[in-house]
Amino acid sequence: MSRKNKFPADSQPEADLRAKRAEEELRRSESRIAAILAIGADAIISLDEKMRITLFNEGAERLFGYVQGEILGQSLDTLVPERFRSRHRKDVRDFAASPIMARRVGERQAIYALHKDGTEFPAEASIAKLEVGGERVYMAMVRDISERKQAEDMLARSNAELEARVEQRTKALEEEIQRREEAQAALIQAQRMEAFGQLTGGIAHDFNNLLTIVLGNLELLDAQLSQEKERALLHRAADAAQMGARLTSRLLTFSRRQRLKAVVLNLNDLMLGIAELLKRSLGERIALTTVLAGALWPTRVDPSEVENAVLNLAINARDAMPDGGKLVIETRNVTVDKEGVETLGDVVAGDYVCISVTDTGTGMSPEVLEHAFEPFFTTKRGSGTGLGLSTIYGFAQQSGGHVTIESERGSGTTVSLFLPRASDVETGTVRQRAPEVPLSENCETVLVVEDDPELRELTLQRVEGLGYVALDAEDAKTAIRILESEPGIELVFSDIVLGRGMSGYQLGLWVRANKPGQRVLLTTGYASDATGGENIADEFNVLRKPYSRLQLALALKTALEAEPG
Ligand SMILES: Nc1ncnc2c1ncn2[C@@H]1O[C@H](COP(=O)(O)OP(=O)(O)OP(=O)(O)O)[C@@H](O)[C@H]1O
Ligand SMILES: [Mg+2]
Secondary structure (H helix, E strand, O other): OOHHHHOOOOOHHHHHHHHHHHHHHHHHHHHHHHHHHHHOOOEEEEEOOOOEEEEEOHHHHHHHOOOHHHHOOOEHHHHOOHHHHHHHHHHHHHHHHOOOOEEEEOOOOOEEEEOOOOOEEEEEEEEEEEEEOOEEEEEEEEEEOHHHHHHHHHHHHHHHHHHHHHHHHHHHHHHHHHHHHHHHHHHHHHHHHHHHHHHHHHHHHHHHHHHHHHHHHHHHHHHHOOOHHHHHHHHHHHHHHHHHHHHHHHHHHHOOOOOOOOEEEOHHHHHHHHHHHHHHHHOOOEEEEEEEOOOOOOEEEOHHHHHHHHHHHHHHHHHHOOOOEEEEEEEEEEEEOHHHHHHHOOOOOEEEEEEEEEEOOOOOOHHHHHHOOOOOOOOOOOOOOOOHHHHHHHHHHHOOOEEEEEEEOOOEEEEEEEEEEOOOOOOOOOOOOOOOOOOOOOOOEEEEEOOOHHHHHHHHHHHHHOOOEEEEEOOHHHHHHHHHHOOOEEEEEEEOOOOOOOOHHHHHHHHHHHOOOOEEEEEEOOOOOOOOOOOHHHHOEEEEOOOOHHHHHHHHHHHHHOOOO
């Protein structure tokens, strides 16, 4: 059986029928494609091998603004902005040569298409290649993504904005935390210094009493010795005791119990004097500069304490610059506001005159910085007492001011002393030179009130040595009993701290109320004694321990000559 027999040829009518069906099928398929091309929202473009446009659907007409008639046969370049054309051609060539049959364009990098009116729009495209009748044909689908891109850009922008805002807020929070930590640290430091102050103040007070006994006895002994050799020994002992007294005086400054002789002054004048002195003593390797603010506010301070402070700071600076360096002393007006109070700690808001001493020395390690203000803290074994900065701290506190240290290892140190601005109405007080030792002319009777028996005995002798008649009492109660029974007493000379019962200050008030003709002189190791508040010195004459014979004589005389209170 031949193949023909198995598949007999169609009869003519059958063949016609089949051809007709095929034709119909083709037409239906064509109109389906035409419908797809027509309703396609996207641009569908087909190209021949040379990249000439052979099909341009309605979507493409809408997107690019051309009608079929004018664009067919044109190069694809017409739809690509000038600046992308060469890159685009290369892309197409690569695609033509590659084994890939279809790909998306513009995934990695946004592409742009060119409208008939010359405007560009961001687009997304897919391209496919196929072989038709031995010819290479391309089909491309293009979509306008302007809106999507706008939305994406907006999202990116608002994301960036959000990130920036989060970053800003985080920074603000971190700053706030840092500020609080600093304020906390400043508070702790202030409390620690306060505790140190109380401790050292107490020690210094006891020490003062001891030194008063030592010095007073040496003075009495001095009058009884005739041999020069013996007296020389005694003077050496007295010198040492004086040195001890100076040390306790520094301690008392730290614990804010030193009596300050405050006057209103312009610190610039004082700084010029100090600079003069320092220039000569610091040596050639240290270059001293003074930067003094014009129109510096006046301040009310004890000038000798300020001098002391600046000299101490300069000496610290010198010690920190063994190979030389720069030292700058600067004055300026500073207003401390609420925020400043938080960072500085332990200072009230207001106007201050600031003196800062800056060096280019070794700087301090964080550990040294933490302890620098503590009394007896020193890194200068053998040569330092560790009282420099602590004294300055106490002085600043007592003056209503503040001290700060900024220091970094290797880059130097700045210590700033803030002293309160004096109000315009305050005027300076003038200090006078001391006259000769005045002895009693009328043998007035003085009642010495002192609870320490040894000190009481010594004071009795010293008072008598000045020509007075002396009586004594160990406490205020006894003193009042004596005052009520002895009519001739003209002066009550009492220690402020009397152990138990009434204080010397209260005794003074009693005398003032009950014995109007009698005068009062108080004595103490503290300037502002806890027993009576800050103003004892304004109400009574006060003699600070340890005192010399001359100081005692002057104080007794001044008290006796004073108007009754
Ligand atoms: N300008 C500075 N540069 C570097 N370190 C300093 C400076 N000033 C102070 N210090 C450090 O602080 C410590 C304490 O200083 P402070 O002035 O209280 O005592 P001192 O200088 O050691 O002794 P004193 O002043 O009693 O002779 C010093 O030992 C030093 O370590
Ligand atoms: Mg020092």
